[in-house]
Amino acid sequence: MEARQKIVGTRILKQTILAQKTYKIICHEGGSRSGKTWSIFLFFILKALRGKSITVTIVRDKLSWIKSTLLKDFQDITEKFGIEVIPEININRAEQVYYINGSEFAFYGLDYSEKLHGRSQDWFWINETMEVGKKHFDQLEMRTRIGGILDYNPYDDLHWVFDLQKRPDVTVIKSTMLDNVRFLPKQIIDKIKSYEPTEENIKNGTADNYMWEVYGRGEKARLQGAIFTNWDIIDSIPESAKFVGYGMDFGYTNDPTTLIGLYTMDNELYVNQVLYKTGMTNQDIASEFRNMGVGNLDEIYADSSEPKSIEEIRRNGFNIRGVTKGQDSVMYGIDLLKQYKIHITKKSAELELELRRYKYMEDKLGKTINKPIDTFNHGIDALRYVAIMKLGKKPTLQFIKRGALGI
Numbered sequence: 362m363e364a365r366q367k368i369v370g371t372r373i374l375k376q377t378i379l380a381q382k383t384y385k386i387i388c389h390e391g392g393s394r395s396g397k398t399w400s401i402f403l404f405f406i407l408k409a410l411r412g413k414s415i416t417v418t419i420v421r422d423k424l425s426w427i428k429s430t431l432l433k434d435f436q437d438i439t440e441k442f443g444i445e446v447i448p449e450i451n452i453n454r455a456e457q458v459y460y461i462n463g464s465e466f467a468f469y470g471l472d473y474s475e476k477l478h479g480r481s482q483d484w485f486w487i488n489e490t491m492e493v494g495k496k497h498f499d500q501l502e503m504r505t506r507i508g509g510i511l512d513y514n515p516y517d518d519l520h521w522v523f524d525l526q527k528r529p530d531v532t533v534i535k536s537t538m539l540d541n542v543r544f545l546p547k548q549i550i551d552k553i554k555s556y557e558p559t560e561e562n563i564k565n566g567t568a569d570n571y572m573w574e575v576y577g578r579g580e581k582a583r584l585q586g587a588i589f590t591n592w593d594i595i596d597s598i599p600e601s602a603k604f605v606g607y608g609m610d611f612g613y614t615n616d617p618t619t620l621i622g623l624y625t626m627d628n629e630l631y632v633n634q635v636l637y638k639t640g641m642t643n644q645d646i647a648s649e650f651r652n653m654g655v656g657n658l659d660e661i662y663a664d665s666s667e668p669k670s671i672e673e674i675r676r677n678g679f680n681i682r683g684v685t686k687g688q689d690s691v692m693y694g695i696d697l698l699k700q701y702k703i704h705i706t707k708k709s710a711e712l713e714l715e716l717r718r719y720k721y722m723e724d725k726l727g728k729t730i731n732k733p734i735d736t737f738n739h740g741i742d743a744l745r746y747v748a749i750m751k752l753g754k755k756p757t758l759q760f761i762k763r764g765a766l767g768i
């Protein structure tokens with residue numbers, strides 16, 4: 362069967378095909394996992410398969426985010442529908458430019474935007490537009506012959522994209538996970554639904570008004586209650602900063618496994634993301650550690666709820682030990698980290714994204730409560746583990762007795 366016939370699109374793909382006849386810019390605004398990214402890829406792939414060659418410029422704020430998310434989706438989609446991509450997709454290539462049936466799909470991180478200069482295209486797509494400044498949109502639009510697509514979870518209601526929507530040649534297609542349920546595993550749906558301020562979710566402590574509006578219902582909301590504002594971005598860890606240790610969090614299918622390096626200098630913290638990746642077995646982790654230069658004596662503090670993984674990594678020759686999780690330790694770790702100025706290396710892109718979005722929970726009325734959300738925290742948890750164990754005052758005996766710490 363031809364690839365084109367195999368593609369099963371959702372409502373929003375069909376709506377996109379219709380909307381492009383009337384509008385120049387299409388905003389895909391929606392909740393988490395609603396099928397935005399896949400539908401946009403399929404929209405361009407269908408165009409490419411129809412034979413008329415087009416050029417598409419695909420951007421996101423950071424090249425490393427493109428590599429860890431968009432290119433993975435591009436690979437999954439083209440594999441799933443048996444679509445030939447030339448050359449073979451490989452995130453290590455210097456130029457991320459691919460061809461399907463003669464049409465060009467060129468991926469760029471806006472952190473290397475000089476590569477984009479002078480480039481013109483038939484179409485552009487800004488993935489996760491909330492992260493991107495208006496000047497990039499203007500630059501892209503100026504050099505575009507046909508149209509543009511923007512997609513995002515509307516997590517900041519003051520964003521420029523909502524002004525743009527007032528233009529008559531701009532339309533908005535809304536979506537939520539309910540448009541995409543047939544493709545989603547139950548755990549993902551349950552996780553998103555757990556934010557809804559229902560009586561049961563409130564009782565279980567998972568309800569969050571803001572998270573439900575933005576990631577559940579796909580409605581714009583005001584970002585408030587960010588936990589960490591005491592950080593900035595630096596090029597690299599200074600030569601004279603002293604290595605403190607690594608923190609590590611385990612994930613697998615949906616969550617990444619993370620390793621975060623912590624350094625200090627002049628009483629300020631320097632942080633480098635070494636690993637942030639899903640689908641890692643313990644053997645993969647050990648070989649990645651070796652590749653990244655993690656030393657056999659370097660202390661690694663990991664989530665103790667995975668003793669088997671810790672033991673396996675230890676047997677691979679690493680100096681790793683467990684740190685017990687618990688609600689108390691979360692707040693303790695956050696308070697500890699907030700006492701410092703924190704410098705994050707620019708290659709720690711996923712950790713940066715977490716720091717921007719990690720926030721306190723909100724009750725039904727939108728009032729902030731003193732408890733962080735349990736998401737956007739995989740790199741942050743790793744950082745917390747090493748901070749708790751190595752920084753500042755030694756934890757009090759009472760704190761240890763309460764079971765918040767343990768080796």
Ligand SMILES: Nc1ncnc2c1ncn2[C@@H]1O[C@H](COP(=O)(O)OP(=O)(O)OP(=O)(O)O)[C@@H](O)[C@H]1O
Pocket residue numbers: 369370371391392393394395396397398399400403513514541544545
């Ligand atoms: N047409 C499709 N065919 C098969 N699977 C699909 C299709 N559309 C979406 N999916 C599945 O649903 C998942 C979520 O879709 P997608 O990543 O496009 O959502 P999203 O709206 O971009 O989410 P987010 O807001 O989190 O970026 C995909 O990873 C894929 O597994």
Ligand SMILES: [Mg+2]
Pocket residue numbers: 397398399
């Ligand atoms: Mg997406």
